[in-house]
Amino acid sequence: xxxxxxxxxxxxxxxxxxxxxxxxxxxxxxxxxxxxxxxxxxxxxxxxxxxxxxxxxxxxxxxxxxxxxxxxxxxxxxxxxxxxxxxxxxxxxxxxxxxxxxxxxxxxxxxxxxxxxxxxxxxxxxxxxxxxxxxxxxxxxxxxxxxxxxxxxxxxxxxxxxxxxxxxxxxxxxxxxxxxxxxxxxxxxxxxxxxxxxxxxxxxxxxxxxxxxxxxxxxxxxxxxxxxxxxxxxxxxxxxxxxxxxxxxxxxxxxxxxxxxxxxxxxxxxxxxxxxxxxxxxxxxxxxxxxxxxxxxxxxxxxxxxxxxxxxxxxxxxxxxxxxxxxxxxxxxxxxxxxxxxxxxxxxxxxxxxxxxxxxxxxxxxxxxxxxxxxxxxxxxxxxxxxxxxxxxxxxxxxxxxxxxxxxxxxxxxxxxxxxxxxxxxxxxxxxxxxxx
Numbered sequence: 001x002x003x004x005x006x007x008x009x010x011x012x013x014x015x016x017x018x019x020x021x022x023x024x025x026x027x028x029x030x031x032x033x034x035x036x037x038x039x040x041x042x043x044x045x046x047x048x049x050x051x052x053x054x055x056x057x058x059x060x061x062x063x064x065x066x067x068x069x070x071x072x073x074x075x076x077x078x079x080x081x082x083x084x085x086x087x088x089x090x091x092x093x094x095x096x097x098x099x100x101x102x103x104x105x106x107x108x109x110x111x112x113x114x115x116x117x118x119x120x121x122x123x124x125x126x127x128x129x130x131x132x133x134x135x136x137x138x139x140x141x142x143x144x145x146x147x148x149x150x151x152x153x154x155x156x157x158x159x160x161x162x163x164x165x166x167x168x169x170x171x172x173x174x175x176x177x178x179x180x181x182x183x184x185x186x187x188x189x190x191x192x193x194x195x196x197x198x199x200x201x202x203x204x205x206x207x208x209x210x211x212x213x214x215x216x217x218x219x220x221x222x223x224x225x226x227x228x229x230x231x232x233x234x235x236x237x238x239x240x241x242x243x244x245x246x247x248x249x250x251x252x253x254x255x256x257x258x259x260x261x262x263x264x265x266x267x268x269x270x271x272x273x274x275x276x277x278x279x280x281x282x283x284x285x286x287x288x289x290x291x292x293x294x295x296x297x298x299x300x301x302x303x304x305x306x307x308x309x310x311x312x313x314x315x316x317x318x319x320x321x322x323x324x325x326x327x328x329x330x331x332x333x334x335x336x337x338x339x340x341x342x343x344x345x346x347x348x349x350x351x352x353x354x355x356x357x358x359x360x361x362x363x364x365x366x367x368x369x370x371x372x373x374x375x376x377x378x379x380x381x382x383x384x385x386x387x388x389x390x391x392x393x394x395x396x397x398x399x400x401x402x403x404x405x406x407x408x409x410x411x412x413x414x415x416x417x418x419x420x421x422x423x424x425x426x427x428x429x430x431x432x433x434x435x436x437x
Contacts, residue, residue: 001036015039019068046071181396184304189217189258191292191299192285194277198295206320206383207265212282216259225253225393232310239279239310241287243408249308253395256306261317263385274386275314283309286392289406303402309392317385 001013016038018029023042033040044064046055049071054060060067075081086093194210196202203209222228229248237245260282265273272280285291285301286309292298 001038013038015041017041017043019043019065021063021066023065043068181398184300184399185256185306185394185396186217188291188299188301188304188306189214189256189286191296192282192288192301194281194285195293197293206263206322210264210266210277210281212260212262212264212278214258214260216257218257219254219394220257221252221254223252224250225255225395226250228255228391228393229308232312236310236312239283240308241408244287244308249393249395251395253305253393256392256394258390258392259388260390261385261387263317263320263383265384275311275388278311278314278386278388278390283311283390286390289409300402302406302408303397305395305397307393307395309390311388312391313387313389315387317387320383320385321380322383323379323381 005011005013016032016036018032018040023029029040029042042065046064046067049055069087072081073087076084193212193214196210226248260278262277264277286306287302289302290298290300
């Protein structure tokens with residue numbers, strides 16, 4: 001009781017129940033009660049036990065205290081008690097389980113041994129059948145052939161790897177350089193050049209031909225075209241449409257450089273000479289959503305991805321001296337409307353559009369012009385020309401992704417008119433200064 005109280009300190013012993021025939025001794029109940037200082041109870045019946053034949057039996061009544069243990073075990077077996085315990089020592093229980101299962105263990109071990117013996121005998125027989133000199137020779141031949149196949153496969157894989165590396169290198173060299181997209185860009189720029197309408201006669205005088213001769217068409221790839229836009233002087237931004245001036249380009253693209261010259265100087269059109277002729281024709285067309293000449297298909301320009309066109313440089317071209325007695329060599333040898341560099345002709349040395357084309361310096365004179373007489377003589381006429389440099393941004397838009405409607409049509413139209421007006425004012429001021437001198 002003292003040990004139990006030390007282990008279960010929160011438990012409270014209310015009474016002690018005495019069991020067994022030894023508790024029938026006279027005075028034992030009172031003795032235990034006085035010495036234990038606990039109430040000692042002696043059961044005299046099992047209230048839940050049924051069966052009058054047994055309960056009322058004198059033998060059962062005399063040995064009532066001895067039936068508590070078998071009665072409790074019976075209730076525990078029926079799982080009707082809150083306490084479950086076993087009076088059988090675990091060593092005895094384990095020994096009985098082993099003794100009960102030992103025959104089955106011996107039978108299982110014997111079966112396994114028999115199976116292993118049969119399997120070993122069978123494998124030994126089959127192994128002896130195939131391990132003969134005939135099989136060894138065939139195996140050696142098959143092994144040599146497998147080694148040869150492996151060697152050839154390794155060599156093949158090595159060549160495949162070399163081919164892949166060479167192909168990747170070649171693709172890196174030609175990627176973007178054979179794209180037909182550049183043909184769209186070239187055709188768009190060519191169709192923006194002014195040209196003599198179909199069916200109209202070509203003027204004889206050089207200064208009466210509304211033709212622009214391109215001397216350079218180059219491109220330079222930029223990781224971010226906004227860097228180029230940020231370097232454009234404020235005075236050059238006026239040539240751009242208003243919408244493009246306020247919203248600069250960004251992202252990867254190309255900076256296209258167009259250099260050229262013209263000798264158009266019609267006295268009847270003072271507002272359409274010099275750089276104004278370039279602004280009113282070539283530059284204006286480069287700023288359109290689409291252009292179309294009579295008898296030619298519609299050509300995408302800004303819809304193609306050509307934007308932010310502006311004049312970066314302008315100057316005087318090398319004068320042309322033409323004999324008034326000889327034939328017009330200029331129209332016959334390349335400068336006319338049907339010459340190689342004219343808008344209605346073709347060039348045998350067209351610029352090759354690569355990822356980035358080199359810049360060719362403008363020629364010092366127009367190809368195909370001759371000087372049959374001396375400048376200043378009566379039979380020589382001199383024509384003054386204008387050179388220009390136009391730069392614009394190319395961010396190519398595939399045909400399937402192009403918009404159907406120009407989102408900047410109203411703003412672009414107003415910006416183009418403003419640019420022309422600013423340029424015209426500048427030209428008037430320059431003309432007034434020249435007249436004053």
